Amino acid sequence: METRRLGKNGPELPVVGLGTWQRLEAADRSGGADSLVSASLDTGIRVFDSSPMYGRAEQILARALEGKRDRAFVATKVWTPSPEEGRAQVRRVLEWFGGYIDLMQIHNLVAWREHLPMLEEEKAAGRIGMIGATHYSPSAFDELEVVMRTGRIDQIQIPYNPGERRVERRILPLAKELGLGVLLMRPLGEGRLVQSPPRPEALEPLRPFGVETWPQALLKWGLSDSRCHVTIPATSRPERIAENVAAGEPPWFGDEERQLVSRLAGY
Numbered sequence: 001m002e003t004r005r006l007g008k009n010g011p012e013l014p015v016v017g018l019g020t021w022q023r024l025e026a027a028d029r030s031g032g033a034d035s036l037v038s039a040s041l042d043t044g045i046r047v048f049d050s051s052p053m054y055g056r057a058e059q060i061l062a063r064a065l066e067g068k069r070d071r072a073f074v075a076t077k078v079w080t081p082s083p084e085e086g087r088a089q090v091r092r093v094l095e096w097f098g099g100y101i102d103l104m105q106i107h108n109l110v111a112w113r114e115h116l117p118m119l120e121e122e123k124a125a126g127r128i129g130m131i132g133a134t135h136y137s138p139s140a141f142d143e144l145e146v147v148m149r150t151g152r153i154d155q156i157q158i159p160y161n162p163g164e165r166r167v168e169r170r171i172l173p174l175a176k177e178l179g180l181g182v183l184l185m186r187p188l189g190e191g192r193l194v195q196s197p198p199r200p201e202a203l204e205p206l207r208p209f210g211v212e213t214w215p216q217a218l219l220k221w222g223l224s225d226s227r228c229h230v231t232i233p234a235t236s237r238p239e240r241i242a243e244n245v246a247a248g249e250p251p252w253f254g255d256e257e258r259q260l261v262s263r264l265a266g267y
Helices: 025-030 033-042 058-063 083-096 112-124 138-147 171-178 189-194 201-210 216-222 238-246 257-266
Strands: 003-005 013-016 048-051 072-080 101-106 128-134 155-159 181-185
Touching: 013 048, 025 033, 025 058, 033 058, 033 238, 048 181, 058 083, 083 101, 083 112, 101 112, 101 155, 112 128, 128 138, 128 181, 138 155, 138 171, 155 171, 171 181, 189 216, 201 216, 201 257, 216 238, 216 257
Parallel strands: 048 072, 072 101, 101 128, 128 155, 155 181
Antiparallel strands: 003 013
16 A cells, blocks of 8 residues: 655655544444454554544544554544533543544634644643644635644645545645645545445446445545545445555556546536
């Protein structure tokens, strides 16, 4: 799997990670969360993205990484309007993950002005490696741009897939200009884009790029934009991990292939 530097100040990381929204709890209910995380690590995944918004996902991930913490790049978030609760959230995850979080993001920009000084203190103390900000809605991209231009964050996380391309207008160009790392959420459109996959023969032009399945085509679509560094599809099924990881291998799509995937997705 290819690696890319997460912005000008970040580490070199494999381009496919694992999101934990809903799926990690689902895997845990069936007793498979530990094997899901182990399978991810064994296939080369290092980035695991979570949040206090995701129920018990942070705790489940921390348990699954016991004895393996040094192999993972943990990206989680602070998500609360309360500065006091924000500090409590950070204390909890530091305890769960061995006293260090690789990337702490302000989830959906909630109270970002209040949380940012606290995260800067934690980074200066060596307990946080990078600071980031996330948002899923184009209506918040003006505010996200304000945060990016402060020069106080290292990374952003934004939605990007053939049906969600508003970030191409200003957010991705600005991230490149500022040297910010970019994590891609919703690469499969929260599952919507894979519900009605195209016929297998429609993917024939993509076979030379290592694409065997429609989800791989969608993941490679996002990663073929060099301004993007890591995509974080979520799954509760270990057998999907190797399929996702295969999409992180070059060669990358050109304009023609990206346009084909967009048309097949209905856009």
